[in-house]
Structure formats: C-alpha cells, structure tokens
Amino acid sequence: MKRTLLLGALAAVLLAGIAGLGRGASLLETAAKEVLRQDPKGRKILKDFERYRKLAHIFKKYHDSRTLDDADLLEVLRETGVIKGASPAKGAKPAKPPKPFPIQQYSGRYRWPMDAGVVSSEFGPRWGKQHQGLDIAADTGVPIRAIAPGEVIYSGSHITGYGNVIIMRHDQDTTTTYAHNKALKAKKGDRVKAGQIIALLGSTGHSTGPHLHFEFRTGNTPVNPRTKLPKSAF
Incomplete structure (x- = not known):
C-alpha cells in the first residue's frame, strides 16, 4: 500500500503544472520519471500517461450525458x-x-x-x-x-x-x-x-x-x- 501511495504521489509530480517553479518544475518531473522507470507499476503509469495524452481528443468525448440530479x-x-x-412531518416519529x-x-x-x-x-x-x-x-x-x-x-x-x-x-x-x-x-x-x-x-x-x-x-x-x-x- 505504501508503494502504491508513493507511485501515486510521483505520478502527480509527473503531471504537475507547478506554476512559478520554472526550471525547478522540469527537474522535479525528470526526477519523478526516473524513479517511476525503476518500478514495473511506475513504468505502466508512464506508458498510460503518454497514451492518454496522445488520445486525449477521443477521451474528452467521454463525460456525463446530462447534468446529474443530486x-x-x-x-x-x-x-x-x-x-x-x-424536520419530520407533523405527527411523525423523529x-x-x-x-x-x-x-x-x-x-x-x-x-x-x-x-x-x-x-x-x-x-x-x-x-x-x-x-x-x-x-x-x-x-x-x-x-x-x-x-x-x-x-x-x-x-x-x-x-x-x-x-x-x-x-x-x-x-x-x-x-x-x-x-x-x-x-x-x-x-x-x-x-x-x-x-x-x-x-x-x-x-x-x-x-x-x-x-x-x-x-x-x-x-x-x-x-x-x-x-x-x-x-x-x-
């Protein structure tokens, strides 16, 4: 479970749009990618990210078909x-x-x-x-x-x-x-x-x-x- 959480955190760094960090953000992303490459699950996450990025124009068509009533x-x-x-109806037991x-x-x-x-x-x-x-x-x-x-x-x-x-x-x-x-x-x-x-x-x-x-x-x-x-x- 701890490894899964770590990979999830690294994946978030990989995707991060960290405003204001400039070159620091690039270094963070590079380091995250390197760690992910060392783990089979991490390599799969990297592969998935890249594929979704390439096919985003298709996946963006998948969403709610109408506004959901909550x-x-x-x-x-x-x-x-x-x-x-x-409040309970009049005469009803609370x-x-x-x-x-x-x-x-x-x-x-x-x-x-x-x-x-x-x-x-x-x-x-x-x-x-x-x-x-x-x-x-x-x-x-x-x-x-x-x-x-x-x-x-x-x-x-x-x-x-x-x-x-x-x-x-x-x-x-x-x-x-x-x-x-x-x-x-x-x-x-x-x-x-x-x-x-x-x-x-x-x-x-x-x-x-x-x-x-x-x-x-x-x-x-x-x-x-x-x-x-x-x-x-x-």
Whole structure:
C-alpha cells in the first residue's frame, strides 16, 4: 500500500503544472520519471500517461450525458448525518440521529482517484447548469482509488443518473463521490485506506463513455476537486 501511495504521489509530480517553479518544475518531473522507470507499476503509469495524452481528443468525448440530479445523493448525506435532515412531518416519529463520525476534521493529504486519465469535463458551469464534479475519462476497468482514508457510506446503483456509485466519508463534513463505475469493490460500512481500490471505471448511468464522475463535498456544498487534489495536468 505504501508503494502504491508513493507511485501515486510521483505520478502527480509527473503531471504537475507547478506554476512559478520554472526550471525547478522540469527537474522535479525528470526526477519523478526516473524513479517511476525503476518500478514495473511506475513504468505502466508512464506508458498510460503518454497514451492518454496522445488520445486525449477521443477521451474528452467521454463525460456525463446530462447534468446529474443530486437529490438522491443529498438524501444519503442526510441519513448518515453529514448534513442535517429536514424536520419530520407533523405527527411523525423523529428518526434516531446518526452517531457522530469519529473523525471531526481530516488533516491529511489527498491523492487523485485514478493513476492516469484525461479530464473530459471540468467543475463549473456546463450546458447552462452547474457541473458539480470532475469527469475523468480512461479505459474501462481501470482502478478507482479512495483519495483519502474514510468510510464507505453508500455503495450501490440507486442514485439516479450516477450509475454504480460509491460515496465515502472522510470526516464529519467531508465526502467524496465516485460515479459511473463498471463494478464496485467496497461495500457500505467498509473502512478504506487512501489509495485502496474501491471500484472499476465504467460507463453506467448518464454517461457518454467510460469515465469517472468525481465529486468533493463539504456538507451539502460541492467543491472544485482541483482545489483539494495535488496540482496536476490531468
């Protein structure tokens, strides 16, 4: 696991668009490439990066086929106590409040949810609405990894439009969502380490082709994942 995290970190350096470093950035990239070449998995990452770069014009066509409705997702966050639920209907018995999450605030680092790929759609305005995550395209079946340690609070296919999806909780308020998967490799309640494989990339739900729709939320508020993940040219 530690080696996987190291390779992931080096891959991030390899892709880094480190503004302001000039020649220093080039030296960092050269050093990262050299270390990656010493490891079979590292060599595969290098090869994948190069191939995705050459085929980016194709992979950029793979993204959400429409704006995803997050109503079902928000209900999961209410049920698990990430956000406060609506008041119970008049006369209804109040639901038992969920237990507080054991980690109040995660202070560690995050990693990208894939080892390599092409961002096919950025966070922000899209088709007259708000795209609440990043779409990252790659080959069907590549591993999807947890960006940080946490607990799986949803694993299934009943969130409209998201296909096979996993939602992870990292602290009291922070969740990440991994959608459109071919297969799910973690179940609700699983405690997951950073870099652990939780799914395989696919094109389920509202999708034009194999890609990961990835969301980062604080409470019910979507945050641009690029502000949380290592600087990268994904």
